[in-house]
Amino acid sequence: MTQLENVFGDPDRLTGRAATSASRLPVRPLTKEKIVIRLLLLVLALTTVYALAHLDDGGVNLAQAVSDTLSNLKIIFLHPGGPHLSFFKALYEVVITLGLAFLATLFGGFIALFLGLLAAQNLAPKPVTNVIKIFVAFIRAVPTILWVLIFAVTAGLGATAAVIGMTFHSISYLTKAYAESFEDLDRSVIEALKASGANWWQIVFQAVIPSSSTYLLSWTFLRFEMNFATAVVVGAAAGASGVGFDLYMASGYYFDLREVGLITYIILAFAIVLETIATRMKRKIRDHQPEFIA
Amino acid sequence: MPADIFVKRRNDRLLFFASLGVLTAGSIVITNYDAVAGFTSIGKAFVWGVSNFYPDAHALTKLPDIVLKLRDTILMSVAATTIAAIFAVMLAMIGSCTTRINTLFSVLARGLASVFRNIPLVAWAMILMLAFSQSLLTGYLALFFGSLGFLTRAFIETIDEASIHAVEALQATGASYPAIIFQAVLPSSLPQMVSWLLFMIDTNIRDATLVGLLTGTGIGFSFDLYYKSFHFHEASLVVIMIVVTIMSIEMISNYIRRIIL
Secondary structure, three states, rough: HHHHHHHHHHHHHHHHHHHHHHHOOOOOOHHHHHHHHHHHHHHHHHHHHHHHHHOOOOOOHHHHHHHHHHHHHHHOOOOOOOOOOOOHHHHHHHHHHHOOOOHHHHHHHHHHHHHHHOOOOOOOOOHHHHHHHHHHHHHHOOOHHHHHHHHHHHHOOHHHHHHHHHHHHHHEEEEHHHHHHHOOOOOHHHHHHHHHHOOOHHHHHHHHHHHHHHHHHHHHHHHHHHHHHHHHHHHOOOOOOOOOHHHHHHHHOOOOOOHHHHHHHHHHHHHHHHEEEEEEEEHHHHHHHHOOOO | OHHHHHHHHHHHHHHHHHHHHHHHHHHHHHHHOEEEEEEHHHHHHHHHHHHHHOHHHHHOOOOHHHHHHHHHHHHHHHHHHHHHHHHHHHHHHHHHOOOOOOOHHHHHHHHHHHHHHOOOHHHHHHHHHHHOOOOOHHHHHHHHHHHHHHHHHHHHHHHHHHHHHHHHHHOHHHOHHHHHHHHHHHHHHHHHHHHHHHHHHHHHHHHHHHHHHHHHHHHHHHHHHHHHOHHHHHHHHHHHHHHHHHHHHHHHHHHHHHHHH
């Protein structure tokens, strides 16, 4: 009892102890990850300051440009419409863009299914998975629009080159996503099938693909959503058909802001519907695989 | 009735592939996609690429110019991403379910993010070009708006996932709003946010190529110039430089992710 009184009755001693233990043991230790994050943020901040100081603004009067842009945005969003493009024609053009995105996703998904099997570590030998992963990383590193333009040399500018170019990027994205879905499969299932004498194709078609089909479909839809945005871009920059090309013509050649407004609204409506479905699908995937979302 | 399961499964599968077939046929008709030309062009492009699409000695003399343009593009992408990230953190604080001030602001923040993200990059680039003309500033702003939308959405998800328990604990102790933000929310979601930031930089460099193509700036314009004047050796050098850049950034990002996540 006296001992307790000694401890609690002497506030100086208590705080003194707390102070010495605090100086010996920092409240938040500086771990390696914290150092890395701080260094990275510092480097990015310095780069940004340097970049903004040296950004070539082409001698534009900033205040003038901002107010011009605001008034342009006002026309675009408050008075959509246009002489070249009726609402239904614009809608039809969006359907063409959806078609481009669909074809690219379908072809990409089909090829990625096989590459994904070869890239999954539980289904293929290590050297094979590494080769596929490097191949896929290379495809990813070339911007989609450059793939499209490269294929346009042999296929001609238009839908064909656009679809093939977009297919390439879809392959790289979906291969990675599919492979990770396959790797999630319980080892014991594959071992059980192997033990019962099933060959590789039987394992793939009877166990691997059926059990991961929900995730495959979700990933494919996510890619379809991304491909829709890409298809708009490709339509504009590579002269493929669809709503992107109309957007490019309206803003770059006719300078018709009201038409740009109409097209933007229609694209926005489609994109938000796709985004809503994709968010729901993403939730389903994330419950299953927390790490890979991008 | 066990037999029915198999019949049902077969019917489901038939329905799935039939609708896929119809959609494919419809898409091919509506887009004027030439299936034969599409598949043969891959082989042709490969042959053409091997014989024409490689940098020669003359193309290498253009290397300093290309590197300069590439440097501009990278700087522009990094700056657009970081500045967008700062604004996105604030929007995400307002938008996230755990840290929001009230429901109305949350809905507004999410809506704003969705609109910014879904207005196509082409539209941003073309709209901004009307006033900001052919300068890197146009590309910078176009990337900024797109990144702002994307990062806000990603950050909202990150905050929602990472910090609900910590926030509840701090609320129970009577901590103030800023204390909750700086002591619980930011520390616990920072690694994931940095990971998104790295992803966005990588994406923005690739998108900068495209914006450059449309607005006539940076590395995209270099490619466009060489490509349209049939200087394919120089164009291939541009592609190689982009690939090297993206792959090195991806390697650094993956290394950093392995440490911080």
